[in-house]
Amino acid sequence: MDSQHRKKYWKENLKYLTILIFIWFVVSYGFGILFVDELNTIRMGGFKLGFWFAQQGSIYVFVLLIFVYVRLMNKLDKKYKLDE
């Protein structure tokens, strides 16, 4: 496999990683910690939104992020013919 091909694959992978890690950071450290007081002024049913992100929402997003990553990478592997 030529190195140009590998480099392009790696670059796309890094792009996905950056976006997903950014979301990971925002839902936990952002919504759940740094801006928790601001978000707590918004309500969702019986939950204050900041509290909900800290104890529920961030975890749901984490699970989702991994499965999105799995899908993206499976597609990427196929595109670069690196799947098995």
Add this chain to the structure above:
Amino acid sequence: MDIQTWTFLIVGLTFALYIGIAIWTRAKSTKDFYVAGGGVSPLANGLATGADWMSAASFLGMAGIIAFSGYDGSVYLMGWTGGYVLLALLLAPYLRKFGKFTVPDFIGDRYYSNVARTVAVIAALFVSFTYVAGQMRGVGVVFSRFLDVEVNTGVYIGMAVVLFYAFLGGMKGITYTQVAQYCVLIFAFMVPAIFISLMATGNPIPQIGFGSAGEDGVYLLDKLDGLMTDLGFTAYTDGTKSTMDVFFITAALMMGTAGLPHVIIRFFTVPKVRDARKSAGYALLFIAILYTTAPAIAVFARTNLMETVQDTPYEEIPPWFTKWESTGLIAWTDKNGDGKIQYLPGSAIDGGQPQFVESRGSSGQRMISNASTSPNELYVDRDITVLANPEIANLPNWVIALVAAGGLAAALSTAAGLLLVISTSISHDLIKKQIAPDISDKKELWIARFSAMLAVIVAGYFGIHPPGFVASVVALAFGLAASSFFPAIVMGIFSKRMNREGAISGMVAGLAITCYYIARFKLGWIGNPETATEANWWWGISPEGFGTVGMLVNFLIAILVSRFTPAPPEDVQEIVENIRIPSGAGEAIGH
């Protein structure tokens, strides 16, 4: 049938199941023993990782910690789940592609150095021993609570069971027993949770239930906030920790999770790179079921406690109260002599645990000798949050027995995973890789079995004679994993320029500063213990959160040193190129 009979029956059945699986999945080669032959399906590995990860502390303790700390408990919820995103995205697929047996294998080969390998082995042993001592103790405590045996007898029984399947099956035996243990523990956790949620809010899904309203139409969380602020507690949904500290603790737990060897090695057991990604997703999904239920249980339990006991005369208290009082998990002192229970902020006792005396008080309560001067009259052990759930919800006896089996499954599965890391570190990383590289596969397998046995005995010893600091060193285990393994592995994958000198000095610096801080402020071993107070913490960061600083120091030193030292050799750069490409992992597993 009474609770005792049910408990013996259900616990006996689950143990028979674990032992049956162990006999069925005997290891025939070192590959079986270290990585279950590399043929575990992503789903099975996800289930096994879930059981491996969730310990007695997660099962029995976490809901309690959250119930008594409210928003501050979020650090554990986010910290112990968010790490899996890092694992899935930054570590697991590449380490699987690398295709060796252990974390020190990667560190040693990637940094072409036996010094790096040895630093990694020491860190792995230290982290795992710290962790496993608590688990063996946990096994003993669960036994003593549910089966009325001595804590030490419980530890012996737990040792015998773990030894059986770790010795016979290694990773293969452990993996398939963990799959069974996950099913037992999640069922045992969810059944009472669903019933309690139904009782409190009419909604069977606890995750939604705790954001709903009770019969009186008031949202549960608002009611709890109100109950607490009326009595002078901080509102449940507001924390008492500083934002800075919450941030750093969460980060330390996340990076620590991603760096824990017993979690990482689980991803060596799947056949392909894509399976490693997927099984990390399954693992987090299965963990999230328990971790999103725990905060709901916490709210139900805390509300129930405050409503039931506040200003209630001792004579009218429900039976679960007196039952757990008789086991020493609840203690009440009638400080103002009105015969009613007052539950207020502040510790009701001096020291960690109530010291019971023989006599009974005027209301019939058990008397203690170490009541504090605080107006708070009630001591409640946090573990009660999960333990007393089935009784509070009036569930049948078999559910209580099920909770016992679940607690044991959680403790045993985590202990087994850790013991495997310890035995592999000895037989593979030290003996095969450094002392006697020429030994045959068959011999190495036997050495692995005997190191597993040795590890069980040492862990059992720590379980029976727990070193005084064990309870407080979970922080240490996560801090050390965060400040050593996480940066070294991430840089090993994402930077081709990172070299031996950088990695070693980074790990040593990260470990050293984290150890120093915990010894100084948590254990009081260094410096004047009088000044080891919150006011003197660096930047207001607690010892629990300091692993994050250790990690940053590791990154910084490693990058700095590597710039002034030669780049890694060609063949190592080739390794890095290679692990970034997912195909061809199948053949890489052998040696």
